[in-house]
Amino acid sequence: MVAFLWLVAAMSPLFREWAAEIRLEERLQPPSFAHPFGTDDLGRDLVARVVVATPISLTIGLVAATVSLLVGFGIGGAAGYFGGAADLLLSRLIEVVLCFPVLFLLLALAAFLPPSPAMVVLAIGLTTWPADARYARAEILKAKSLDYARAAKAAGATPARILLRHLLPNALPPLLVSAAFGVSWAILAEAALSFLGVGLPAPAASWGGILSVAPAYIEEAWWLAVFPGLALFATVSAYNLLAEGLRQATTEAEVK
């Protein structure tokens, strides 16, 4: 399913012109044979718009999740590895950020930074990392106490070498799971921002952006809400399923 989504994304350039075609005389048309998802408030075809938005939403989700993972694993990994005062300090930092409602921080960052895709990605990455950090810290702590890590240390390996060669590969499977959940989370976050009107600047609409016009026409054009949301729902489900599958695979491997 994830592969299918990326395939749609790869084909989306073919739809770009169609999606941008504004025909005011065909505005707010219900779904029909010519427009299976109907048309929006400017007479643009919704199928085309949803397809064109696919790579935007997918890329932003992936990149934002990567930013969040890098920051989170950096901070969480350092806290877990060095322990002591560094751990105490970094753990407080994680706790501080965790206390804020994510959307509060996200809105503040997204609204106050200049609107551009890079900033949206940055805002999402910078607000969601604490969860990853806590996770990485726990994993590293667990791996550190195992014999092979202590053996490597006794053999005189440098901290960087232990971290990269010994701890990371062992902590990797659970981290992959959290990465997959992170992507679905980031896609949702981006959609929420764009829906609220502080995400990507128009007309480069993501699914959230297409949905943001739906409330204004809720009494006459249900298709505006249904189809872009369905795409979003399917994508988030796909990534969550992927994560769930990965999780089951890794925990089963551990049991054996």
Next chain:
Amino acid sequence: MIRYIGRRLALAIPTLAGIVVLVFLLLHLAPGSPASAAGSAESGRRVSAAAREEMRRLYGLDRPLPERFAQWISRVVRLDLGESFVDHRPVSERIREGLPATLALNGLALFFTLAIAVPVGVAAGGRPEGLFDRASAIALFALYSMPVFWAALLLQTLLSVELGWLPLYGISSDPAPAGLAGIVDRLAHLALPVTCLTYGSLAFFARLVRAGVLEARSQDFVTAALARGVSRRAALWRHAFRNALLPLITLLGLLLPGLLSGSVIVERIFAWPGLGRLYFDSILSRDYPVVLGLSLVGAVATLLATLAADVAYALADPRVREEGGSA
């Protein structure tokens, strides 16, 4: 016990300090100032350079960062959050105005989350891989992946527009009917927002309950209870359930930021006059004092909730007290 609480409190102090610093930095390092918002193209107003300077001085935006920080701290300590740039009323007054609506919404959402998630989780964990477990897993998974704003739009379309059962938005009809009809009217207005706010945390929490029960039921004391001839039901509820739920107490505190985040979206869609909407409006108008105040209140409330949850956990489980808990 006292020592445990003391330790927990001591750890909370640096966190509190961190919250205050972060709130301050977040907004004062941001590029847009209220003076520029007042004169931006969006608002359609033109403000002369002199007037902008005047405004900056009026709000103390021309002074250096450390000085503003010192001022902010001294006011926060006195629980003075300043006054709104928009209507010049105290921030605390505006927060107090929005609080009842948000409390009603979030309180009900929290209640329904627990009232539904716990039985579902226990029933699913009680018979793993059973029919109910499988069906609920799929349902919870779907709920978990569903964006709040989409669910809200769908429910509005179906229940309000198509069927006309529930009002589209707002907190009551205008004018609000009196007496019993008024209460019914309020409840009807609450139904959709509460549903939208509940289902996400419900799905999240039910899965945790299930995992907890699953782990607890495989432990010796449950097997022992079953061997003594205690019924399945009693073994599940009295033994497995109690042990599974204890660790979940600590997670209750962390539900709060999630609910507040949801509030922003839900209150906006349903035009609910609460704190979430106040926050969003203040962001758009760059009303710093309100944004700062609300962020601070939200984060401190979360911190207190986590503290209370940890203390409750220690009260309920003596093992935590003795080990002193993890940092």
